Amino acid sequence: MFTRPERFDALLENGGIGVVQPDLVRGGGVTGGFDVARRAPSSHLPFAPHFYYAISVHFVSAAPTGWIVEYVPEYDIAPVLETPPEIADAIVELPDVPGHGYAVDPDAREGFEVSFDRVPKRHALDPSRRDHRRRS
Numbered sequence: 001m002f003t004r005p006e007r008f009d010a011l012l013e014n015g016g017i018g019v020v021q022p023d024l025v026r027g028g029g030v031t032g033g034f035d036v037a038r039r040a041p042s043s044h045l046p047f048a049p050h051f052y053y054a055i056s057v058h059f060v061s062a063a064p065t066g067w068i069v070e071y072v073p074e075y076d077i078a079p080v081l082e083t084p085p086e087i088a089d090a091i092v093e094l095p096d097v098p099g100h101g102y103a104v105d106p107d108a109r110e111g112f113e114v115s116f117d118r119v120p121k122r123h124a125l126d127p128s129r130r131d132h133r134r135r136s
Contacts, residue, residue: 002027005035012043019067023050024059039064051075054085055100057092080108 002008003026009117011017020043022028024038033049040047046067049056054077060066069092078084082105086093095101115129 004028005032008036008039010044011040012042015043020045020047020065021050021070024050024055031036034062052077053092054078054081054102056083057094058100061094066075071074077102080104080112082106106118112126 002062005022006020008017008020014105020036022033022041024030026130027033028035035094037047041064045065047060047065047067048070049059050070051072052075053071056069058093058097060069082103083095084101085095
């Protein structure tokens with residue numbers, strides 16, 4: 001799994017892949033995804049980003065060789081969105097608003113809240129802790 005867009009260059013130049021499929025989470029996010037999308041046309045390969053169809057659909061629609069969006073039901077974010085993406089006949093409809101067009105439903109936040117009220121007494125990066133890897 002590549003974590004930098006430029007890692008695709010050798011594969012694109014040498015015919016090492018048949019589909020350009022960057023992971024938007026691990027590969028630089030929105031910026032990294034567009035960087036990879038800009039590299040794909042030189043090889044005439046289809047562009048199909050991995051993961052999060054609600055965001056990937058924007059990349060595919062904007063990429064010159066955009067092809068398909070991967071859908072993984074276990075990672076579907078639609079249940080926590082105010083206005084989830086609409087899918088009809090295997091086509092994801094893009095929202096007609098600025099940005100990616102999604103907002104988290106305030107009612108859905110309750111099940112995913114994180115509290116930072118309880119902070120551990122000794123944090124792993126606390127300088128008062130002795131680093132067990134350091135040799136005496």
